[in-house]
Each structure stands twice: as structure tokens, then as C-alpha cells.
Amino acid sequence: MGEVRRRQGSGGHQRLCPGQLGDIVFVELxxxxxRYAKGEQFGTIESVKTVSELYMPLGGEILSVNKAMEASxxxxxxxxxxxxxxxxxxxxxxxxxxxxxxxxxxxxxxxx
Numbered sequence: 001m002g003e004v005r006r007r008q009g010s011g012g013h014q015r016l017c018p019g020q021l022g023d024i025v026f027v028e029l030x031x032x033x034x035r036y037a038k039g040e041q042f043g044t045i046e047s048v049k050t051v052s053e054l055y056m057p058l059g060g061e062i063l064s065v066n067k068a069m070e071a072s073x074x075x076x077x078x079x080x081x082x083x084x085x086x087x088x089x090x091x092x093x094x095x096x097x098x099x100x101x102x103x104x105x106x107x108x109x110x111x112x
Contacts, residue, residue, distance in 0.1 A: 024077055041056075059091065
């Protein structure tokens with residue numbers, strides 16, 4: 001999960017994941033207004049190596065999607081925290097925000 005502000009947040013891939021997947025060539029994102037539970041698949045990301053599912057970090061409604069990803073999915077490789085964001089969501093249960101990992105916790109999780 002990226003930035004959270006005023007009961008909504010943006011999300012995308014961590015910089016580490018695209019490096020593990022290889023060059024991103026396609027991203028399939030959900031429809032605005034769709035609702036997903038925590039852990040539910042909301043899209044896919046395709047690289048030159050593989051296709052991977054994208055899962056919701058918390059339950060919520062899709063407020064917007066990064067339409068620029070359709071034409072330039074490779075931006076995930078170079079700017080996942082800036083113009084490479086994928087979705088903005090409104091959490092269904094804001095208490096789920098407490099269970100999200102920051103970058104350092106995520107790096108530690110991947111090493112374990």
C-alpha cells in the first residue's frame with residue numbers, strides 16, 4: 001500500500017517486486033467502483049518472465065485506476081511509488097490499515 005490520506009489510499013507494486021518479476025509489459029486493473037475483500041485478486045501484472053496476480057492489501061472500493069498503466073506498464077519498473085501507482089481505494093474497514101507493512105517491514109518479510 002502506498003500513501004494513505006483522508007480515508008483513501010493508493011497502492012501498487014513495491015520496487016522489489018518488479019525487480020523479481022523482470023520488465024513489466026502488461027497490467028490488468030479493476031473497474032472503478034468494484035469492491036474487493038482483503039486478499040482478493042483485483043488484477044494481474046505480466047512481465048517478460050511470468051504473469052502474477054495482484055491482491056488487495058485490505059478490503060475496499062476502487063476509487064480510481066492509473067489509466068496511464070495501459071499504455072506504459074513499464075513505469076512500474078522505474079517509478080512504482082510515483083507515476084507507477086495502480087489503484088486508489090477507500091477502505092471498507094479502516095482498522096485493517098494497522099496491519100499493513102511499511103517498506104522496511106516488507107523487505108524484512110521477503111528475507112524471512
